[in-house]
Amino acid sequence: MELDVVELSRLQFAMTALYHFLFVPLTLGLSVIVAIMETVYVMTARPIWRQMTKFWGTLFGINFVLGVATGITMEFQFGMNWSYYSHYVGDIFGAPLAIEGLMAFFLEATFVGLFFFGWDKLTRVQHLVVAWLVAIGSNFSALWILIANGWMQNPVGAEFNPDTMRMEMTSFFEVMFNEVAQAKFVHTVSAGYVTAAVFVLGVSAWYMLKGRHMELARRSATVAASFGLAAALSVVVLGDESGYSASHTQKMKLAAIEAMWETHDAPAPFTAIGFPDQEARETHYAVEIPWVMGLIGTRSLTREIPGINDLVATAEDRIRSGIQAYDALMMIRALRDATPTPVREKFETHSGDLGFAFLLKRYVDDPRNATEEQIEQTAWDTVPTVWPLFWAFRIMVGLGFAFIAVMAYFFWRSSFRGQTYPRWALRLAVMIIPAPWIAAELGWFVAEYGRQPWTVDGVLPTVLSVSHLSVQDLLLTIAGFAAFYSTLFVIEMGLMLKYIRKGPFQDVEETEKWNARHEQRLRASIGTGNGNGFAAAAPPAE
């Protein structure tokens, strides 16, 4: 691969986004788990739940700060590396980012300080409210970020303005309730819950294997397993929702994920395993499951899902239409208010395909001068490289089902087998700690790589989105990020492990005081004979 500004900008974005996304899922899930634990504490007043809240809260804090810090990079990078993108779609894309700050990030960041520093300054209920506000803030952050991202996948509620040479918002409502964005939000957030559940379960399992902090470990494992089972189920169901919305919004991405070269008679089969060959445009050694793809993709037995070859033909038509739009745009730009009505009308008719004309700019400066070969080549450029998508998707889905199995098993043991777990299961829980991160990163990859060659699907090609930078600029910052981020990662992992090894801070005095009071209450209730459970368990008085 030759080193050019576009490839390097993509590399830098991928690097920093994947890195940021190492911390985000755990923040999303752990904030909720911590808030749940504190809720139990406030309801029961048992010190162990307070200690659990503080212990997992400490790990949450170590992770949270890197999520916040690396998130700043994400927000700045659009302007730094993707200047034309920022100009071209900022009118729509900027709004959810700013609203995220106003509605969510301020909330989570203002209260997270109080969460850690406010234990002695707030009442129990006040502190609980603070914990929930942090959790709600983090989750709302994800909502607005995914509304922004969803718009890149399915750009609704906007149109091109020839005067300003950019996309402008026509309906905020459509942008906000974009079906792709909503499906992505619930899928991503539940993936975060699974990540946190696997993390809490794994760390608790490690304590149980070592026979340490059993009180904390058992309770935490129960919370993680029940929360995790619900989350693991919804991540798969809601992922299916994403697939369904892709079948009518991002047909090419779906066809590439499935390595579906030809349109199949409905209902299409699902290729479980195979070896996609981009050159030959076919999939070798495909193992197909009949009907499944049609059912997932269209939820019907009769609707077809178009294959790659047909989609390329559609793309070619749209490129030709885009050239018409480009021609009209050039006239509008030259004549401005004096533009004759037929030219305006021609632009209106074809403006939806303008982005396809921009795809030609990779080969010619003026799309109107494109040759037939260039048009055909460009139509084929709309197909992302199939095999990485095909495999990334299958690994992600496989892991998703594995999480359901693991969580269901632990849920059963914790609910019906008295919170006892065989050693092999505990070892397994420790070993799979990294798995949700792999699934989450692959999910990001499928969504973003599958959108290529576009930054905004059908609207703006990636090659046009960059800034006017030099290769040296980019090499310098990439090297800088790589060195800086790696160091931070090592430091973070070191601290995480240190605090996991150290375990919870056991406030012995507090626990004993509570136990004494608790026993007193029990004795009192047995003594008067109206304590239900214990009176019944007492030997019959005959």
Place this chain on the structure above:
Amino acid sequence: MILHELIDYEILRVIWWALLGVLLIGFAMTDGFDMGVGALLPFVAKSDTERRVAINTVGPVWEGNQVWFILGGGAIFAAWPPLYAVSFSGFYLAMFAVLAALILRPVAFKYRSKRDSAAWRSGWDWALFVGGAVPALIFGVAVGNVLQGVPFQLSPDLFSRYEGSYYGKFVGLLNPFALLVGVVSLSMLLTHGAAWLSLKTEGIVAKRARAIGTVTGLLTILGYALAGAWLAYGIDGYALSGEVVTNGPSNPLYSEVARTGSWLSAYTDRPWIAIAPVLAFIGMALAVLGLRAGREVSTLLWSKLGIFGAISSVGLTMFPFILPSSLDPRSSLTVWDSSSSHQTLFVMLVVTVIFMPIILAYTAWVYKVLWGKVTEKDVTGNSDTVY
């Protein structure tokens, strides 16, 4: 939707120009003292306990304060996309330095006291120093460059190009006038940090902070006056020539710009704006006096007033320019030609009007809960709830 027609495009643009100022000022007033404390750390606090006292004065609030900055970035993106696109890529390496500093700072706060090793802690203390001082300096340098014009040019497609090689662009930012503004910005935030420490700490830390703050406060006043004089006599201003359309589409190339006269001609056209520099001087002078006299709450408020005056004086002097181009004046970005669409500005205003009061209310509540001095007893007693 036609609801957005309720407010005129021109008025929305002015409102968003003002809101941009509010966000930058909000950032300087709140995160400003965090950065000031970070940059002052090696000088006001010598022992580990002293340093922990200083760090814990901002420990619970820096995270929320920093959102002003992040929100500022988001608001520029949403309301002024061309400004976001041109400036963030034009100041590429400077932005990278700011980013690195701003990533380092949160991590340093959070991780510093998580290990007992002295080397570990002093390493993070340096990170806090860099994370406070570097952005404070660079923001000023950026303002200094904006006042002189930035070498960019917009193509007919509105793609922005810059003059010069990659290192040349960065080194070019460090010209004498810009460095002067950088020093003003740094010393202003150091003074603000000193005012905060004087309010939130006691004993030797507060005493050192007051001594240093007095000096940096005087330096700020001097530097601000000098920069003003330099701007009046040494730097050409920009002006819109030709017809000014305030309701038109956001295309910078549709307007004509001339490089004539002085920026300070704004003060003859609109004499009332002189109130901004006057407030800057009053605020900073009273902050210095307050630091000397050991007054606490009022000093912080005067320092905030100084910051308000200084930042708004820059915006008001340049109005309607936001980012002038030295390479091709016609490409300059102004309030009238580099905003979002009418509809987006309206939607964003509605969201801001709803959420800003809520944010201010809960931020105020958090500061109230945390009211009071941070003492040595606080940081030695509760090792699990403080940094």
